[in-house]
Amino acid sequence: MAKKQQVQDAKGKLGILIPGLGAVATTVIAGVEAVKKGLSQPTGSLTQTGSIRLGKRTENRSPKIKDFVPLADLNDIVFGGWDVYEDNVYEAARKAGVLDPYLLKAIQPELEALVPMTAAFDKNFVKNLDGTHVKEYDTKYNLALAVMDDIKNFKAQHNCDRIVLVWCGSTEIFHEAADIHDTLAKFEQALKDNDSRIAPSMIYAYAALKLGVPFCNGAPNLTCDIPALVQLAKETHTPIGGKDFKTGQTLMKTILAPGLHARALGVQGWFSTNILGNRDGWVLDDPDNFKTKEVSKLGVLEDIFRPDLNPELYGDLYHKIRINYYPPRGDNKESWDNIDIFGWMGYPMQIKINFLCRDSILAAPIVLDLALFIDLAKRAGMEGVQEWLSFYFKSPQTAPGLRPEHDIFKQLIKLENTLRYMMGEDLITHLGLDYYEEGEA
Amino acid sequence: MAKKQQVQDAKGKLGILIPGLGAVATTVIAGVEAVKKGLSQPTGSLTQTGSIRLGKRTENRSPKIKDFVPLADLNDIVFGGWDVYEDNVYEAARKAGVLDPYLLKAIQPELEALVPMTAAFDKNFVKNLDGTHVKEYDTKYNLALAVMDDIKNFKAQHNCDRIVLVWCGSTEIFHEAADIHDTLAKFEQALKDNDSRIAPSMIYAYAALKLGVPFCNGAPNLTCDIPALVQLAKETHTPIGGKDFKTGQTLMKTILAPGLHARALGVQGWFSTNILGNRDGWVLDDPDNFKTKEVSKLGVLEDIFRPDLNPELYGDLYHKIRINYYPPRGDNKESWDNIDIFGWMGYPMQIKINFLCRDSILAAPIVLDLALFIDLAKRAGMEGVQEWLSFYFKSPQTAPGLRPEHDIFKQLIKLENTLRYMMGEDLITHLGLDYYEEGEA
Amino acid sequence: MAKKQQVQDAKGKLGILIPGLGAVATTVIAGVEAVKKGLSQPTGSLTQTGSIRLGKRTENRSPKIKDFVPLADLNDIVFGGWDVYEDNVYEAARKAGVLDPYLLKAIQPELEALVPMTAAFDKNFVKNLDGTHVKEYDTKYNLALAVMDDIKNFKAQHNCDRIVLVWCGSTEIFHEAADIHDTLAKFEQALKDNDSRIAPSMIYAYAALKLGVPFCNGAPNLTCDIPALVQLAKETHTPIGGKDFKTGQTLMKTILAPGLHARALGVQGWFSTNILGNRDGWVLDDPDNFKTKEVSKLGVLEDIFRPDLNPELYGDLYHKIRINYYPPRGDNKESWDNIDIFGWMGYPMQIKINFLCRDSILAAPIVLDLALFIDLAKRAGMEGVQEWLSFYFKSPQTAPGLRPEHDIFKQLIKLENTLRYMMGEDLITHLGLDYYEEGEA
Amino acid sequence: MAKKQQVQDAKGKLGILIPGLGAVATTVIAGVEAVKKGLSQPTGSLTQTGSIRLGKRTENRSPKIKDFVPLADLNDIVFGGWDVYEDNVYEAARKAGVLDPYLLKAIQPELEALVPMTAAFDKNFVKNLDGTHVKEYDTKYNLALAVMDDIKNFKAQHNCDRIVLVWCGSTEIFHEAADIHDTLAKFEQALKDNDSRIAPSMIYAYAALKLGVPFCNGAPNLTCDIPALVQLAKETHTPIGGKDFKTGQTLMKTILAPGLHARALGVQGWFSTNILGNRDGWVLDDPDNFKTKEVSKLGVLEDIFRPDLNPELYGDLYHKIRINYYPPRGDNKESWDNIDIFGWMGYPMQIKINFLCRDSILAAPIVLDLALFIDLAKRAGMEGVQEWLSFYFKSPQTAPGLRPEHDIFKQLIKLENTLRYMMGEDLITHLGLDYYEEGEA
Numbered sequence A, B, C, D: 001m002a003k004k005q006q007v008q009d010a011k012g013k014l015g016i017l018i019p020g021l022g023a024v025a026t027t028v029i030a031g032v033e034a035v036k037k038g039l040s041q042p043t044g045s046l047t048q049t050g051s052i053r054l055g056k057r058t059e060n061r062s063p064k065i066k067d068f069v070p071l072a073d074l075n076d077i078v079f080g081g082w083d084v085y086e087d088n089v090y091e092a093a094r095k096a097g098v099l100d101p102y103l104l105k106a107i108q109p110e111l112e113a114l115v116p117m118t119a120a121f122d123k124n125f126v127k128n129l130d131g132t133h134v135k136e137y138d139t140k141y142n143l144a145l146a147v148m149d150d151i152k153n154f155k156a157q158h159n160c161d162r163i164v165l166v167w168c169g170s171t172e173i174f175h176e177a178a179d180i181h182d183t184l185a186k187f188e189q190a191l192k193d194n195d196s197r198i199a200p201s202m203i204y205a206y207a208a209l210k211l212g213v214p215f216c217n218g219a220p221n222l223t224c225d226i227p228a229l230v231q232l233a234k235e236t237h238t239p240i241g242g243k244d245f246k247t248g249q250t251l252m253k254t255i256l257a258p259g260l261h262a263r264a265l266g267v268q269g270w271f272s273t274n275i276l277g278n279r280d281g282w283v284l285d286d287p288d289n290f291k292t293k294e295v296s297k298l299g300v301l302e303d304i305f306r307p308d309l310n311p312e313l314y315g316d317l318y319h320k321i322r323i324n325y326y327p328p329r330g331d332n333k334e335s336w337d338n339i340d341i342f343g344w345m346g347y348p349m350q351i352k353i354n355f356l357c358r359d360s361i362l363a364a365p366i367v368l369d370l371a372l373f374i375d376l377a378k379r380a381g382m383e384g385v386q387e388w389l390s391f392y393f394k395s396p397q398t399a400p401g402l403r404p405e406h407d408i409f410k411q412l413i414k415l416e417n418t419l420r421y422m423m424g425e426d427l428i429t430h431l432g433l434d435y436y437e438e439g440e441a
């Protein structure tokens, strides 16, 4: 039995602050409120419904995760957030059109009480938005200070013991890390210089980390994924996680691709397309914003298939991704994948996947799990990049020079073994030869 | 670093003997001959194209499996087999219609030289077959002795160092283990009594194990999966593996289901149907034979979803499987799955998978891998049930009382960690916290 | 301009009486009530929303059908019916689960007022039903008289000018016409003899026709599709129509098959399967009842493709139909078709259709249209089989010896040209050479 | 019985000249050669395999079309053509990768003899092509004269009685008709002025029509679809037809949409996407060329659904079309359609179509049929736009001010009734009331 780590208890209130109170954010908030009232179930949330096997198969020990590690209780959660539109969470949830109006009605008072704080925003990063509920500012540095004030005020006002931030804002346009993102010093200078390469999401991340508040990034934009902010996270002993919630089509991809790879089946082409008609789809209809998403989505196959190691199987893989804004569907995204594989003697076969999914329904429990796990990480004394949370991201952030792991099953083992390790349980290897050798004894 | 096991080298010739020289068997044989001649690639075979990661991610050690463990070389393989029809392997491959006639032409002499031995057969177990190339016999015991003679003669004639058997015969009708299958003594008495509950496949298994020849079962019928033959396997220190090659729709199921479970997504229904028009499809058009297959296919979800642990997610799962004989397609099976899942707040979503597969193309490399791995097991001194080969089976045989593992990713880890263990390499846990702690040091 | 037929006006109330107040019937009734209240639209009903082109393309005359021929107004319709269960239409609609509870709530009083009359029933014809709200009877002849009384009482009580019947009862088991179905005299004798080959649906049909009340059959069972009842229909100058509402998968088939035939594309196989979980699906889970449906569904391709005329294209067509009872979906049937076609030089191609349909939503407007059109036919002095209503049926009833027309587009032209003919408008041939010759003049 | 038209016999040889000897052209040529040699069947060609019903259903008269109207015999056809690449038809067919190499081998001599004439080309119209097998020219007028010489020489050299041209060249970039396309006089002046708005395809069309040679346009570009060339066609009494062969996804659309419309089902959205990897796909990867195709494909729904007449059903239809260049598939295009429909009470349903088609296999028989029918039209004394050939086109050319007909079933009736009219047979209206009235007499 390994040595148990030191993990502080989850006592007091946990404030979950969300920049971007759109479809995803309102769905997780409404859901948690509905669960608190006994109206519904938090399906899809590992922290709430998942169990974890401990010890040998024959021990039959599989507690719920929330009974195994000390997580914040749903009743101790307080939500808040920022948006460029001034709709309260009830109104925003109605407009998002994800949850049934009758369900929302039942928690209307709780949701109406949640009014967004004014946003740290810059239209250059999201051209298709025109909200005006934004902070005025002279320098981005002062803008960051204002966000810090928001966080501190919220904490005091709601009597929170701890705070975490999860970015659920719109996808910002594509840009690559520049030298100003290299060190904390350069970054802070750039904030003061009002540098155009500092995205709004970075302002929130900086503000949080400066205060030692854990930060997760649910969108594909560069945010805490720059050396400057990793440095800051370490300095303030704060855990960070990102980026881009893994839902829908990419979720399926990182489930299926490991399976094809497991069986040494070759892949000649993978075509992914989808239709969606929500605000996220509208933002992504702009090519600059789509680029950010595309880069995030394209990466996953490379790591799983390793064409460098398996050139005869994956060396010629043609990977194409399309997103189509299609209003008739609203938030009910639908995706199609066509995978051209080949097997024994090179014979071609085809796999087609059609997923009638609901984007925000898949993303909401991820927000909750990330908030709870990153809060746990903080209490366990972990800091900087939390690779064990890769499970939740399309583009997992890793230590510099370390390949990200995209295979969802390896990600899950990593997550589970991290929890086992925290709690001093044996890691699981699935070797299991002992079942057979014991029989012999 | 763990202690390296004692594994004998793979020197000399390996005879692979196959009861049932139909579509699957002729496809693997023709394929290996084509590969030997440099005409094609053994895609889909883990032993031939797969690699295995060793040590830490940053070590970048990922040798090919065949360079890591001592496997028989393709050039040292000799094939043989039995069938109830007298077609040689060239003719049988042409009739099966799996491989391109032009490819078969290029290896015609090699295939024509492979003439089946007369089968140990009993029409009560496969009503839709009418072959006459079968052994006459008085008692099943003497029939088993005749099969042993076949094995010994083949070994001598082809100067083989070692032999393995892989059952690729038709699916036999459904029956459950009776008392005569309980102990070796009862089983041998029943052989002498010509008991109707001893299936032809059991005759082959008994003959092989008696001679210490490893045996794998690629069909869903009861064969070596009875206490009597497990006992015999241990007595003669012989490894066994089964049952039912995991291909096509079930392969996809054991890839996808772990993914849904990983994300705590609920499943309300899973409907699987397919069309196929080959001889296997024709045999399965008989309800008694279909029953055997259906039982094998239905089991996989139960183990992966564990409705006992997750009743709110999987307690109401309605699982339905249909197979439709449809001649226009021949061996080019096509399958459809519809999965009714639900997520956050119980919202329903649907996943549809359409697989244009080729049954025998997927099964052929499994035959090769099993033959090579079970031969390895024998040389490594392993005996009885080889659970680490679960990766290849729809209904993995396990130690009595032990739940089978159906999750293909856990099966793969089990297989890989077994190989690592054999060779004295560290097992992999995917914990990886050290990458981050090292950075700190 | 052709001579206008004599058609009586649609004045007074029209009673629509429905044997079988299940999913389809309650959906049409609730829908009509919702439309009357301005709550919804009668989409899918040709009589309510369809238009018809008159004259040349350049005349731009396309009145709504209901403005062109004299149909009963929705406000003049009164519904009634029979069922073996005693639920009123509100309760039955709730159980059927087709329409939204909130919509039903809005018309609850109207629906609750509709209480079924006791049914003419015989459990031998539908084994999976166990309702007890049925008429006691000594002979089937007297049972028919009781149904006639029901019709007469309903007409008087609701002050109806005219009555029509549309069978929406469960599918009865398969049986073929016997000699007792040959002539009216034999049939009436068999009624008195309580002959087991007289199905409940025939009792209703006989009762209606005897009273000169038009009758349509929405199920695939033999009902008015026997010589005895055709004879009765002519004697009482009453129009009849049947059988089996054309919805879902068969609807798609009779849309697509004419298209393939139009282009001389060959068809090698057509596989159709579906899942549904409503009461209809439960009844069809019994093989005897499924047989009736299967025969009805299998017929359509034969007529459209005419393998007798096109043996090289359709001579080898393998047509397979499966229905799978699958509770998770309720009334939301889903179907899959796979069509193996071939083109130029025999090259194979595949068409796959996946239809997420709603059975009763597609059937409901058919009930309405049939009721209104057969009432029109009666007022136009038409009697016996109404082939022009083939458009609505899977197995259109025709004059003896006449091939049914299954091509939905020819059926539509037949329907439209019948209406044009009734009203003295030119029939449309789509020749249109005059547009080009005029230009010349 | 109507009066039979005067149609000249099809004696002597028919030369079919094709600008653009790519995938489609080589597939039709190779196919016709294979059929002549008895190696294969002209499936998909209405002229070769289709039959036509004459008279009443009970007459059972359904001759083959080629036995009903006087068409050129396949043995009397001589092929020729132009291309910007110098590959002979055998080489071009091999590169196109549509037909099996073994089939092509069997007709290699015939195909190798077919060497393209130098093309009339202008790279501004197709940026992705770089062929150099092109005519030098000073003015486009002289270029047209050179093409006329090609035609005359071919006719003389191969001793042809008649010639037709079918454009199978690449899709040219999008441009709209300008004033120079308004009258023949302006057009001829522009030819002499070397106007950049005259596309290469127009040069061929002008050359053909000037010589009284019928011309069809298989691509979506403006070609003979301008007033100037319609005028020329009438002056030289020459029939013309266009534009854009109706295959694959659009074919399915004009089959399915009439079916939805027939049943008054509403349509909220129609999303069409496809993948293809041939040279046509590569040309269409250029947005300017895609635009031409998109316009052609988008038009069909408007005409069929008539949102002007049915605003409540089709007023909000969102129609989106995507084409994706995806090399793994070559000519084996695959398409997906998702159709969001709604029925009774506005309830939504979805239809999904997945078509594994082969573009050139579908297009080849259209080339043949068009060539034979337009030659027939010429012999029947028909001139100018041949609307009865709409059946074959995505964007049928019509008389000015006349809505095109896109419903494939109305197009087929138009085609068939035109043939019946030519031969003096009764037009068919599908009224058929006489079958029932006769019975009465």
Ligand SMILES: NC(=O)c1ccc[n+]([C@@H]2O[C@H](COP(=O)([O-])OP(=O)(O)OC[C@H]3O[C@@H](n4cnc5c(N)ncnc54)[C@H](O)[C@@H]3O)[C@@H](O)[C@H]2O)c1
Pocket (backbone or CB within 6 Å): A019, A020, A021, A022, A023, A024, A025, A082, A083, A084, A085, A096, A119, A120, A121, A122, A126, A129, A131, A167, A168, A169, A170, A171, A172, A200, A201, A218, A219, A220, A244, A245, A246, A247, A248, A278, A279, A280, A283, A359, A360, A362, A363
């Ligand atoms: N739903 C999913 O499945 C999924 C998956 C992966 C990633 N994501 C990402 O999550 C994010 C949220 O998705 P969504 O569907 O809720 O989108 P949404 O458009 O409904 O919500 C985003 C909200 O962010 C607000 N916003 C934008 N910039 C802001 C700023 N600087 N400060 C404060 N608010 C700001 C917008 O006004 C909007 O209300 C997007 O970036 C999306 O790409 C979503």
Ligand SMILES: NC(=O)c1ccc[n+]([C@@H]2O[C@H](COP(=O)([O-])OP(=O)(O)OC[C@H]3O[C@@H](n4cnc5c(N)ncnc54)[C@H](O)[C@@H]3O)[C@@H](O)[C@H]2O)c1
Pocket (backbone or CB within 6 Å): B019, B020, B021, B022, B023, B024, B025, B082, B083, B084, B085, B096, B119, B120, B121, B122, B126, B129, B131, B168, B169, B170, B171, B172, B200, B201, B218, B219, B220, B244, B245, B246, B247, B248, B278, B279, B280, B283, B359, B360, B362, B363
């Ligand atoms: N192809 C796959 O994907 C797949 C997957 C899982 C399991 N399987 C199983 O593998 C087996 C082989 O499949 P296939 O497609 O080659 O079938 P097949 O019908 O082509 O071949 C089976 C052969 O076994 C022979 N046979 C039957 N009983 C025999 C006996 N007692 N002794 C000797 N020969 C006998 C038959 O004559 C036949 O030639 C079947 O049981 C099938 O269910 C196949």
Ligand SMILES: NC(=O)c1ccc[n+]([C@@H]2O[C@H](COP(=O)([O-])OP(=O)(O)OC[C@H]3O[C@@H](n4cnc5c(N)ncnc54)[C@H](O)[C@@H]3O)[C@@H](O)[C@H]2O)c1
Pocket (backbone or CB within 6 Å): C019, C020, C021, C022, C023, C024, C025, C082, C083, C084, C085, C096, C119, C120, C121, C122, C126, C129, C131, C168, C169, C170, C171, C172, C200, C201, C218, C219, C220, C244, C245, C246, C247, C248, C278, C279, C280, C283, C359, C360, C362, C363
């Ligand atoms: N929904 C469709 O798309 C569709 C299409 C074609 C045909 N149909 C046919 O229409 C019929 C109705 O379908 P449904 O979905 O409403 O089924 P349902 O099972 O919901 O309703 C049928 C009702 O008929 C009643 N019934 C049975 N026998 C009766 C009798 N002798 N007298 C009075 N009532 C009787 C049953 O109790 C039941 O309530 C079925 O036969 C079905 O096959 C339906």
Ligand SMILES: NC(=O)c1ccc[n+]([C@@H]2O[C@H](COP(=O)([O-])OP(=O)(O)OC[C@H]3O[C@@H](n4cnc5c(N)ncnc54)[C@H](O)[C@@H]3O)[C@@H](O)[C@H]2O)c1
Pocket (backbone or CB within 6 Å): D019, D020, D021, D022, D023, D024, D025, D082, D083, D084, D085, D096, D119, D120, D121, D122, D126, D129, D131, D168, D169, D170, D171, D172, D200, D201, D218, D219, D220, D244, D245, D246, D247, D248, D278, D279, D280, D283, D359, D360, D362, D363
């Ligand atoms: N295949 C189908 O299903 C289909 C359907 C509708 C329309 N089309 C159209 O038919 C045309 C041919 O399709 P394809 O698949 O054969 O394409 P392709 O690219 O294989 O062939 C087109 C050929 O035209 C040649 N060409 C281009 N401009 C020319 C010119 N000015 N003179 C002479 N040759 C010229 C090119 O070099 C090429 O060889 C395309 O315009 C395509 O859009 C095809």
Ligand code: NA
Pocket (backbone or CB within 6 Å): A273, A274, A322, A324, D273, D274, D322, D324
């Ligand atoms: Na797309």
Ligand code: NA
Pocket (backbone or CB within 6 Å): B273, B274, B322, B324, C273, C274, C322, C324
């Ligand atoms: Na099925």
